[in-house]
Amino acid sequence: MKIPKPTVKRLAVYYRCLDNMLNEGKTYVSSKELAERLKIKSSQVRKDLSYFGEFGKRGVGYNVKNLIAELKKIIGIDRRWRVVVVGAGNIGRAITNYPGLYKNRFDVIAVFDSDPAKIGLSAGVAGPVKPMSDLKEVVSSKKVEIGVIAVPAEAAQDVAEQLVDAGVKGIVNFAPVTIDVSPEIVVEDVDITVSFKTLAYHLRKYGKNR
Amino acid sequence: MKIPKPTVKRLAVYYRCLDNMLNEGKTYVSSKELAERLKIKSSQVRKDLSYFGEFGKRGVGYNVKNLIAELKKIIGIDRRWRVVVVGAGNIGRAITNYPGLYKNRFDVIAVFDSDPAKIGLSAGVAGPVKPMSDLKEVVSSKKVEIGVIAVPAEAAQDVAEQLVDAGVKGIVNFAPVTIDVSPEIVVEDVDITVSFKTLAYHLRKYGKNR
Numbered sequence: 001m002k003i004p005k006p007t008v009k010r011l012a013v014y015y016r017c018l019d020n021m022l023n024e025g026k027t028y029v030s031s032k033e034l035a036e037r038l039k040i041k042s043s044q045v046r047k048d049l050s051y052f053g054e055f056g057k058r059g060v061g062y063n064v065k066n067l068i069a070e071l072k073k074i075i076g077i078d079r080r081w082r083v084v085v086v087g088a089g090n091i092g093r094a095i096t097n098y099p100g101l102y103k104n105r106f107d108v109i110a111v112f113d114s115d116p117a118k119i120g121l122s123a124g125v126a127g128p129v130k131p132m133s134d135l136k137e138v139v140s141s142k143k144v145e146i147g148v149i150a151v152p153a154e155a156a157q158d159v160a161e162q163l164v165d166a167g168v169k170g171i172v173n174f175a176p177v178t179i180d181v182s183p184e185i186v187v188e189d190v191d192i193t194v195s196f197k198t199l200a201y202h203l204r205k206y207g208k209n210r
Numbered sequence: 211m212k213i214p215k216p217t218v219k220r221l222a223v224y225y226r227c228l229d230n231m232l233n234e235g236k237t238y239v240s241s242k243e244l245a246e247r248l249k250i251k252s253s254q255v256r257k258d259l260s261y262f263g264e265f266g267k268r269g270v271g272y273n274v275k276n277l278i279a280e281l282k283k284i285i286g287i288d289r290r291w292r293v294v295v296v297g298a299g300n301i302g303r304a305i306t307n308y309p310g311l312y313k314n315r316f317d318v319i320a321v322f323d324s325d326p327a328k329i330g331l332s333a334g335v336a337g338p339v340k341p342m343s344d345l346k347e348v349v350s351s352k353k354v355e356i357g358v359i360a361v362p363a364e365a366a367q368d369v370a371e372q373l374v375d376a377g378v379k380g381i382v383n384f385a386p387v388t389i390d391v392s393p394e395i396v397v398e399d400v401d402i403t404v405s406f407k408t409l410a411y412h413l414r415k416y417g418k419n420r
Contacts, residue, residue, distance in 0.1 A: 003411075009408055011407075020363070076413065077407060091308065095402065097300050098301065100403045101406065178227065186412040188405040188408055188409045191222075192308060193310045193311060196293075196382060197314065198398055200285060200286035201218050201221075202396040203356075
């Protein structure tokens, strides 16, 4: 079954919201409540969840714990994933030490940098920064599947190729440039400035209407 | 004119790609080249840009410089925007010092934190970390329009209310929780873990088909 990409992203957002609700002590939730919390349409919630069969009971809603367990399986976080980060700058260190990643079952096991001055410095939870020459050995011996690119734009393509060569299957790219890798490698681009630009667009637009 | 949100996001991505192309010395670009670089359909590129009138010439393509200038105007970055960041942790400091923000005309002018131990420490380009009690005065006197939430989930709603009370018009929320503010405030959520989860979904799915 081919799930549209925006649906996959929303499933991740539902998961987060349900996890927050569970912590608040909720046991059942309706699509309406979920939609209100996330400020989307409840028909959208029902449609997205219907891709995966019937979870909800009419009049009762979804069992929060069960829905979380189902979403975990669907998203693929009913297991842990091993991650390496390339780039020990501000962004690389922030990602490495972001508590949400570990909590969501992504383990950053090593951080790499090409700058000799950074090698050996602490990268927080992932231990000391390693040289790029260790990348291949670490990815292979630790069975790492995900690589994070947290280097400047001009270095991103080279790092992408080194990650693929080392054996990662997926890349989260924080560099502000589109990388070109073979189509069986899954790439997720995260451009921090895109969110600011989307905001600017809406601020300007709404500003005019005020 | 109501532009769909995914289109707005793609416009920001086109802008980034064209800026890279300009730096490479390109003067004209076709929708096909732009699409290939971004790994999307060229019909999508043409459709997105057609919302804003005819920029391209048949057989010649788009003038890169002109298209960049048009996109700047459309997106709303033909002017600079003032930003405050709340939260001087890893994420807050990484955003504050992210060179792409300044380059894209977003100026982080101050960083705030509620932790007395962090007040006065350097936040890089934005100077020393300020106490939350200064937020309102800074936002109002410096005409700040955008606030960034870079605090843990449990503090996010309170910070959102303080930002709105101080007078910001838009919020970029990095906390992993949906914030509830009045509808005229524009909110962009950035959840770093959502990209990792989307990746996990696709890795699992493609992995099964191999």
